[in-house]
Amino acid sequence: MRVLRALHAQPRRALVGVFLFVVAAGAIGGPVAGALDSDGGFAPPGAGSVRAVERIEAATGLEPSPGIVLLVQTPPGTGAAAVDAATSTLADVDGIASAAAGGAAPDGTSALVVGTLEAAADSQSVAEDAVEVFADDPGVTVGGGAVAGLRLGHQIEEDLVRAEIFAFPVLVLLSLLVFGGRAAVLPLTVGITTVLGTFLALTGINQVYGLSAFALNLVIGLGLGLAIDYTLFLLTRYREELNRQGPTLGAMVTTMRTAGRTVVFSAATVAVALATLVAFPMGFLKSMGLSGAVVAVVAAAAALVVSPIVFGLWGAKLARRGGDAAAGRWYRISHAVMRRPGMVAVTTAAMMAVLAAPALRAEWTPVDATVVPLGESARVVSDAIESEYGGTGTTPVTIAVAASDAGEAADGAADLARQASSLPGVVAPADPVDLGGGVWQVDLEVAGDPAGEDARAVVADVRDLAEANGTDALVAGPAAEFIDQQNAIADSLPVAAGLLVLLTMLVLWLMTGSVVLPVKAVVMNALTVGVALGAITWVYQDGRFTELLGYTSNGGIEPTNFLITAALVFALSTDYGVFLLGRIKEAREAGLPEREAVAVGLGRTGSVVTAAALLLAVAIGAFSTSEISFLQQIGVATAIGVLVDAFLVRTLLVPALMGLMGKWNWWAPMWLRRVHDKVGLSEREAVAVEPAKEPATSPDRV
Template structure:
């Protein structure tokens, strides 16, 4: 086998490459840019009109436990028997100054009971110092939680002596907080992005990422409007849509513009320059979008609605961003042409990256070893990460739901609710068996008080077990496991619900789905990279380097959030761990974007190699042509996504910070040092593939050469 011969180096005849509907569409966009802009404006207007309202229609509750989990089925069983939710959805914290007696509590309970969707309101305990009391509102099972929570908040809006909290109110206020955070993030990031775009793109070209970004975000909203009708999307996906949409829009347009400027120098402001740009950089954008989409789409393997929402939204954003860039860029090229040329050549920057690459490849083994070792050290904190459930501390301080949660934790012995709920299905005459099960469950370690079985009707019984500590803490989780084991041993049809059961079911679902998700992520990423390069070595190497980058980003959020660092600066409440869904989303997102930048660099290296450059020279030329562009794109994307570190919701912060760190490490460390070191070390073996696989690639792969 001649390893010096480039794989996939076949060249499609020009007529075949340039004929067909895609070329006709490209010519139409280029030749009639003003008409195309009118069509684009109409699309954006329609997308804004029909897709813009989707933000208010997204799911604001749940999504962190599998829909078929025992904990979810326990709730459904109780709701079916009673027509009521099993745990209070609204909790009032009522001030009880000396001399007021029960009047304030009775008045608050009466007002809450009159709220539509509230089935009943009951007093539920007094603070240790007597300064306040709790009133709990149970929702009808058929009630709209968001509307009921909003009605409860409105009912006490003028009453300074009552704070409104509870699970339904927390979900409502989280949704409202996300909208506020989005507005603040855009306000902070947008001026910075505009300034950086002016510096990086130069002059009127800075309009290009702005137009593509708006088209991407609104186009994604339009697509999700239809998807949301079939499958409920979580409101938390909004942050990902806007941050990733703007970031990818900047990346794709920057690479297209950079290549077009190169072709302007070679071919002038001709249609041929546009064709070459779209055939090379445009094709690479397609590969990039494919890698990002498949990486994020692997999140749909997990059964939790929150993760599936992020996976679907991320995949749609990647596809829409690529489509928008590939449509808008030819329009702008046709409209302004030579006016987009570089004011000054970027030879200095290209030369700098070219020299860095050759310097690295002079000692590739040492530099690869040192770089990998440092990245492993930075990734080490991720190995000691502790997963913690979503709890009341996720609600920002100052929100009424958080005020109620904090007051209950500090001022009350018990909330009046139970962290572990057991729903038992039993036939007629099973009173004794159910009572015996309740007695055995009450004697389990961690249960603090005897529990009775309450008949709900339709052969359903409910047992509420009081457990000390956090509702989803270690004691409660231990009780859940023991109750489930007791039910299995006794043959009792018992389903266990509550926060601890939700968290256990979430962890079990992640553990069951993780091998398949990781396998698909690696397999699909390697498939796309093989189609692009024809090599089996480069995809494997890319996966390994991406894993290192992911480890560094996850290590950073473990070091910050689990260890409680910068809590005052970032405005979060440490809870001793990291929410597991954040871990998975951050990992998938960083992996996707690392592959994204790798695709651009490999595309230019492969092109230089197909032009006949020696191995190391091709690497240096590829890095010289992309180094400054990749670093600029990484900075812009880090600003776009990192802006969400300003969110007052801690797990949105975590995703933003992890992604920003991962993108910057990948651009400044991996692409600058590790990639040229490893490619220099392996030489022609970078492009190795079995002969039969090379023949397959010659038929189905593509060439990146112009």
């Protein structure tokens, strides 16, 4: 109360404080975009594939596979000289331990040069130097894993700028229409404060735990979206209180005690849902989870600080004339739904189940060169290797054999190499190479995609052979990393899903005191998530709208995308559910009958949730402008999930189910109710909530 009084009494001084914070956050946190990792994070630390790389690097001081690959044009008569010149130039780049010819195209028009990096080298710096040294040579195209990582980092920054250019004008226009007049300043101010405040927080986190650069897109999209959600909800409630109490401190206090408390619950549900991604060991998922949880908390804090300042500054100027929302279109829709709740619930759920069905046939594929935009040098080299060289220049399956006794290691490596060479899919005999220190390396050439089914089968067979022989062998390569990723997801998924459900239900129970409403929320959220995941399967796995969206389909979905999308859509679905349940609970506690409370709650929030969903879909749907396909997928799926939740779930399914269950919506065991009375937080406010004048018939008899 003391803080609210201060903000209301001295809004200009408080606004100056917010401005200074934003400037400081921008100055300190702004550079975080260039400090985050732009590659890796998809394999779990400590997995066999990761330890194999570490074993080889420790023995040789070199990375196990080429990080730089040059595609050299070889005109007739100058081919050898061009390759020799490119090899010599690449070898002189700092961080390149060795450079060598990697084979020629069958038609003789080009050749490959591969460069191996020193293990201690900064791959990004090496890639930058390699790109720069060949920048003026039109006959050489620079690619490889290090260059792909570099280009992805640059692409993320370009995508952020593009998303801002696309989203901000649209959001400003929509905010003017939805918020009205000077009130449109509120979501933009809170949005900027949220994004820069989150950047500041992530700068600190990155000093302790290295975050992925891909999280920046989530921060901007989700930060702007939640800023709009929270400020719109607060402003709508404040306008109601202006009509009741006028531009007084009481109006602001009532707003913050009711809508402000709901914002806190909403932020908690979003934060805990995204934080469950931390349960997975992959750095990419941890980064997304941490960043998403932080942005939810910062968005709520910014909204709860900036909104009272704006209320105190402009007061009555924020008022908007209009009829009682509780007696409007959404109120009538709610009563219409509750006339036949069973039919509406079954029809809506069936429709959503059909839309979610494509997700059941999702095929998992790893992050590969197709995520690099067409036309980028790394993509050009990768496509050329695939189409003209049959995969030459990569080693899909690498085995690192070690033993305390050098002779034992040599024998084990020789035996394993001999057995592995006869495995299905291996196209040539492999000889072990002594790396020194009791470590031997065996490189298996495998047909097909480096992480495809053949390569994955070889990895599994090699691991079985090593276990059967008692050989200390670790397997590296794209296929091994993908298998390790799948195993890590399978091991962590039950814990993450359990936490997601339990924490969400806990927050909703604290808010409502009911055990039924949290269960229903989880079920409805699961349907919404299914629709979103079905959409990206139908589009990206099946290769639809490739020209429109500018991506290359690889016939599947990257599995961490499914997890991030599921957590994000689940979180935002709960977010809107909290808004609606808060108003229904308030109306019910004010003494309205069950169905009337539902209708009034939907009447009060229907237009708010719809407008917020449209604005959030624009903010986070800006991901779809990204040239990195798996970021596109997150944006498209989340936008679809948000809109489905607003237009189907909140409009039809929620009132139908609440109408069916009546007072049983609020049921809880007596002992749990007593616990809630002690630890739960009530939404009750001493403000009369009157039933709407329409319809004339008592809603409980409909």
